[in-house]
Amino acid sequence: MANSYLTKTGEPSANIFDLEQDVIAKLNIFNSTYAEYIRCNSTNTSINKARCPTNPVNPQQAQKNVNDAIARLSDALRSINHNSDSPVQYDASYNEITQNYKNVQQLRASLDLKMKDLENEDRSLSHIYQSKTDATVYAGILWTVLASSLVYYVFVKL
Numbered sequence: 759m760a761n762s763y764l765t766k767t768g769e770p771s772a773n774i775f776d777l778e779q780d781v782i783a784k785l786n787i788f789n790s791t792y793a794e795y796i797r798c799n800s801t802n803t804s805i806n807k808a809r810c811p812t813n814p815v816n817p818q819q820a821q822k823n824v825n826d827a828i829a830r831l832s833d834a835l836r837s838i839n840h841n842s843d844s845p846v847q848y849d850a851s852y853n854e855i856t857q858n859y860k861n862v863q864q865l866r867a868s869l870d871l872k873m874k875d876l877e878n879e880d881r882s883l884s885h886i887y888q889s890k891t892d893a894t895v896y897a898g899i900l901w902t903v904l905a906s907s908l909v910y911y912v913f914v915k916l
Contacts, residue, residue: 774838777831784827788820 795817798810875884 774831774834777827777834781824781827781831784820784824788817788824791820792817 794810875882
């Protein structure tokens with residue numbers, strides 16, 4: 759069951775986020791019901807009561823629904839097994855988390871360097887190697903042309 763929490767007895771409790779959404783939805787219903795109750799039962803004559811229902815609205819049922827939803831959410835939050843750790847266990851898990859964080863940062867720096875090389879930016883290592891290879895190839899072509907010219911001159915002109 760995704761996003762479920764285990765109670766102290768080991769049974770899955772209701773999804774906390776669904777319970778929270780239920781509280782919010784019922785609170786919105788209560789707010790609109792209460793606003794309608796205030797508007798329709800007002801003694802102020804300047805308020806337009808044309809949209810008031812023929813049966814008077816009672817917000818007490820909506821309030822009871824909100825209170826029930828809040829109670830279910832509260833019970834679910836209390837029943838979560840928090841895996842209470844001793845200070846030694848807490849320190850060990852904290853040290854493990856900080857060490858993992860340092861490792862992730864080192865891996866991230868290494869990955870950024872490799873990505874820079876793959877993207878072939880001007881100052882990247884692959885660009886420097888490519889420039890050296892090009893220079894070597896052009897130097898080889900130049901030496902070949904010079905040697906060919908020298909051999910031609912030696913055999914033809916002399």
